[in-house]
Amino acid sequence: MQRASHQAESWLKVTRKGLYCVPGDFYVDPASAVDRALITHAHGDHARPGNRSVLASKETLAFMQLRYGKRAGQKLVPIELGKPLSIGGVTVCFYPAGHVLGSCQILLEYEGCRVVASGDYKRRIDPTSQAFEVVPCHVFITEATFGLPLFEHPPVEGEIEKLKQVRETFPERTLQMNAYSLGKCQRLIAELRRSGIDEPIYLNGSQFQHSETYQELGVDLGHIRSLEESRGDNLKGAIVFAPLNVLLEQFGETVRDPITVTASGWHRVRGKSFMGASELPLVISDHVDWPELTKTIEEVNPEEVWVTHGSEEATIHWCQSRQRRAKALSLVGREGEGEEG
Amino acid sequence: MKGLTFLLDGLSNAPTDEAKQGYLKNFLKKTSGADRGYGLAIAVSELNMPTVKAAALKGSLLDRLDPKLFELSHGFAGDLSETIALLWPAPAIKELRIAEVIERLKIAKKQDLQTVLEDILNCQEASERRMLLKLMTAGKKAFLPGSLAKSALASWSKVDLTEIEEVWATLTPPYKELFDWLEGRVSKPNTIGRAIFKSPLSTIRLDEQGPNSLSPEVHAVGWSWEGLRVQLSSFGDEVKLFSEIGEDITAAFPDIVDQADFHGIVEGVLQVVKDGVVLPSEMLQQRVGRRPTTKKLLESHPALFRVDDAQNLEDRALNGLTFRQRREALEKWFRPRTNWDLSSLIDWRTIDDLDKLREESTTMKGVDGLILKRWEGKYIKDEEWLFWLNPPFTTTLVLLYGEKRPGSSQFSELTLGARGEEAEGGASILPVGKVSCRVEADEQKAVNQWIEANTVERFGPVRSVAQGLWFEVSFSSVQKASRRKAGLVLDNLEVRRVLWEEPNEVLVSVKELTSLLN
Ligand SMILES: [Zn+2]
Numbered sequence: 001m002q003r004a005s006h007q008a009e010s011w012l013k014v015t016r017k018g019l020y021c022v023p024g025d026f027y028v029d030p031a032s033a034v035d036r037a038l039i040t041h042a043h044g045d046h047a048r049p050g051n052r053s054v055l056a057s058k059e060t061l062a063f064m065q066l067r068y069g070k071r072a073g074q075k076l077v078p079i080e081l082g083k084p085l086s087i088g089g090v091t092v093c094f095y096p097a098g099h100v101l102g103s104c105q106i107l108l109e110y111e112g113c114r115v116v117a118s119g120d121y122k123r124r125i126d127p128t129s130q131a132f133e134v135v136p137c138h139v140f141i142t143e144a145t146f147g148l149p150l151f152e153h154p155p156v157e158g159e160i161e162k163l164k165q166v167r168e169t170f171p172e173r174t175l176q177m178n179a180y181s182l183g184k185c186q187r188l189i190a191e192l193r194r195s196g197i198d199e200p201i202y203l204n205g206s207q208f209q210h211s212e213t214y215q216e217l218g219v220d221l222g223h224i225r226s227l228e229e230s231r232g233d234n235l236k237g238a239i240v241f242a243p244l245n246v247l248l249e250q251f252g253e254t255v256r257d258p259i260t261v262t263a264s265g266w267h268r269v270r271g272k273s274f275m276g277a278s279e280l281p282l283v284i285s286d287h288v289d290w291p292e293l294t295k296t297i298e299e300v301n302p303e304e305v306w307v308t309h310g311s312e313e314a315t316i317h318w319c320q321s322r323q324r325r326a327k328a329l330s331l332v333g334r335e336g337e338g339e340e341g
Numbered sequence: 342m343k344g345l346t347f348l349l350d351g352l353s354n355a356p357t358d359e360a361k362q363g364y365l366k367n368f369l370k371k372t373s374g375a376d377r378g379y380g381l382a383i384a385v386s387e388l389n390m391p392t393v394k395a396a397a398l399k400g401s402l403l404d405r406l407d408p409k410l411f412e413l414s415h416g417f418a419g420d421l422s423e424t425i426a427l428l429w430p431a432p433a434i435k436e437l438r439i440a441e442v443i444e445r446l447k448i449a450k451k452q453d454l455q456t457v458l459e460d461i462l463n464c465q466e467a468s469e470r471r472m473l474l475k476l477m478t479a480g481k482k483a484f485l486p487g488s489l490a491k492s493a494l495a496s497w498s499k500v501d502l503t504e505i506e507e508v509w510a511t512l513t514p515p516y517k518e519l520f521d522w523l524e525g526r527v528s529k530p531n532t533i534g535r536a537i538f539k540s541p542l543s544t545i546r547l548d549e550q551g552p553n554s555l556s557p558e559v560h561a562v563g564w565s566w567e568g569l570r571v572q573l574s575s576f577g578d579e580v581k582l583f584s585e586i587g588e589d590i591t592a593a594f595p596d597i598v599d600q601a602d603f604h605g606i607v608e609g610v611l612q613v614v615k616d617g618v619v620l621p622s623e624m625l626q627q628r629v630g631r632r633p634t635t636k637k638l639l640e641s642h643p644a645l646f647r648v649d650d651a652q653n654l655e656d657r658a659l660n661g662l663t664f665r666q667r668r669e670a671l672e673k674w675f676r677p678r679t680n681w682d683l684s685s686l687i688d689w690r691t692i693d694d695l696d697k698l699r700e701e702s703t704t705m706k707g708v709d710g711l712i713l714k715r716w717e718g719k720y721i722k723d724e725e726w727l728f729w730l731n732p733p734f735t736t737t738l739v740l741l742y743g744e745k746r747p748g749s750s751q752f753s754e755l756t757l758g759a760r761g762e763e764a765e766g767g768a769s770i771l772p773v774g775k776v777s778c779r780v781e782a783d784e785q786k787a788v789n790q791w792i793e794a795n796t797v798e799r800f801g802p803v804r805s806v807a808q809g810l811w812f813e814v815s816f817s818s819v820q821k822a823s824r825r826k827a828g829l830v831l832d833n834l835e836v837r838r839v840l841w842e843e844p845n846e847v848l849v850s851v852k853e854l855t856s857l858l859n
Binding site for chain 2: 152168244248269270279314
């Protein structure tokens with residue numbers, strides 16, 4: 001009898017435009033515009049503009065509209081999580097991935113073979129995102145951004161504690177926060193709130209817009225203010241999400257020597273963390289670290305693992321040394337765009 | 342150890358000296374006892390940690406980790422000690438005190454050291470493991486210059502900086518007597534029979550027009566020697582050589598220190614002088630940077646100590662005496678030693694004389710102007726020495742390389758270039774000097790970003806960049822440097838301004854600079 005995972009290769013193809021499902025005639029996270037796209041989440045390297053019909057969670061669609069306006073897609077189809085639907089004989093079902101608000105894994109089932117395209121995901125508790133769900137399958141398609149045993153994200157509470165200590169050391173210095181406007185930014189705000197910081201937090205353009213959308217979608221971020229509309233405010237000691245030059249150009253009167261803060265899983269390794277020249281590099285990531293990656297593979301327990309962007313080699317080696325089939329899936333356009341880890 | 346990682350990370354990443362001092366003051370406030378003392382010692386690189394080889398730990402890590410996963414991780418991180426630190430499985434994480442860790446490592450016998458270290462690593466978080474292994478494998482490194490640490494101590498304790506400077510060199514980690522004194526539990530540590538550093542007088546630089554109300558009755562005049570102002574302190578059996586800011590540079594200058602057959606504190610300027618010729622300040626920097634020094638360097642870069650004042654001679658404090666009295670005592674006491682010279686005073690009557698002297702000094706190697714001291718000035722706080730320096734040359738140079746100092750995130754060391762020979766396809770740009778970029782923090786940040794964005798090649802901490810950033814600089818003279826492509830090097834190079842746009846005038850040529858060689 002044929003392995004179910006082997007069979008998957010016959011109907012799920014890697015093409016120039018991305019992962020293509022033959023019987024369903026649709027793409028998952030296509031790299032360029034297609035007729036029908038299923039989108040895991042709204043980050044720029046997964047959700048591109050110009051598709052004709054787009055199937056995604058309602059949050060993902062909201063972010064795509066915010067970013068691309070009319071170019072988000074001609075037909076936007078919100079998908080309810082956990083509710084299967086059929087496309088050309090393929091059963092499709094979306095499950096939460098825990099990466100950012102609205103991020104999903106997509107289960108594709110065809111002739112008894114189950115494939116999960118997990119997109120980007122994480123396992124840590126995140127107040128701004130629905131928790132990852134383990135979906136049993138034959139083939140698990142996983143990212144491996146931090147697919148090396150070096151990468152182990154410390155508890156987020158400890159990282160936030162560092163930030164609070166730096167603040168206590170320099171109560172007058174503004175915290176200049178650098179964080180990707182979808183996901184990382186809101187997660188940091190939520191973690192700051194959880195740690196007891198309830199003062200207004202200032203946000204620049206796109207970070208403010210995305211955070212407002214989060215609030216509209218029911219995620220409480222507390223008192224956030226648009227930096228543009230706060231010209232007269234004294235930002236001494238405040239927490240501000242904005243590029244350094246914007247902050248210095250517009251608030252140079254009250255902001256002196258801001259503390260630059262960055263948050264990324266890459267900061268775990270020192271050589272890399274110095275590149276951004278930030279004063280406070282926090283090891284906080286929206287992706288799984290190595291222990292979570294390997295734990296997830298064990299829990300999902302697929303016959304075969306297909307590894308996309310990141311350190312595929314170590315992940316594949318790890319699977320194979322545990323008698324699990326694994327291979328690299330080189331998808332185009334999946335590296336480094338927009339997201340920071 | 343958490344407090345120590347927080348301190349060292351802060352010191353490594355802080356953009357300004359003020360912020361670095363803030364991290365240290367926070368640490369002083371939050372820790373106590375030997376933890377605090379050892380932490381301070383590590384920050385200023387005064388603690389001798391036992392050393393290990395990272396490779397030795399690799400074996401014991403590989404007992405527990407797939408070798409292929411190790412190699413892939415090492416390939417990614419690049420650094421062996423960091424790779425081991427991050428991969429080290431720590432089954433029993435708990436907070437260890439700084440002093441406990443240091444003392445366990447210090448008393449361990451050589452053959453037990455690795456086991457003791459492994460036990461400690463087993464209890465530490467990744468960032469602590471990385472820090473500890475770096476301290477034990479990478480050689481000593483200062484996270485904060487001693488002078489900044491001392492002034493942070495002064496501002497934290499409200500004790501006068503000069504008093505802290507005085508006792509500093511007599512203390513050893515974990516500085517129990519220092520903290521007992523700073524916190525008011527005991528009186529100032531006894532320094533009898535110890536080589537102490539006593540703050541030098543402050544100096545003022547006269548503007549280029551020079552002095553207007555000077556008279557030979559009031560002011561003594563001497564040559565201002567280009568070089569490093571130092572203090573040689575000798576008491577009991579101890580002799581130490583300090584820089585102007587109290588940094589202990591004894592180990593770099595045995596040729597000077599070994600001649601100290603007296604008790605007291607004498608001051609002057611160090612230069613590198615060979616066959617009577619003062620060599621470029623760059624060579625002096627090489628001497629200062631090499632501690633302990635090498636025999637080869639002693640021969641190729643011989644130092645000369647030009648003595649010009651004293652705070653103490655043969656156990657007699659001179660601070661209460663006027664310069665006239667000190668000079669008399671100094672001349673009476675001084676006898677020529679190898680590599681020592683008494684800096685002479687110059688006769689003068691009118692301001693015109695001074696003007697001529699200064700003019701003359703522009704043609705003298707190793708002299709950058711005149712120094713003026715009040716005949717009646719005592720060696721006490723608030724007395725000032727005046728410098729009337731030659732106007733420096735100014736020009737514009739283009740950036741060739743940016744370099745980070747060890748432990749710094751800033752590209753602060755810049756190599757600048759001038760136009761070489763015209764050739765087909767345009768002139769080449771040749772390096773003519775290296776400069777520490779001392780500009781405002783925001784501008785430094787912009788320089789960093791520019792270098793990141795315009796990097797052509799990386800060589801470790803050095804980046805070569807595309808041409809496109811110019812610096813208005815000043816320099817005191819042009820020196821021959823036969824080993825360099827340009828054949829010259831600009832001395833005492835300083836950045837005056839960063840030019841973000843291409844200047845209108847053509848870049849200065851090596852030929853033009855060569856014409857300034859004296
Ligand atoms: Zn993503």
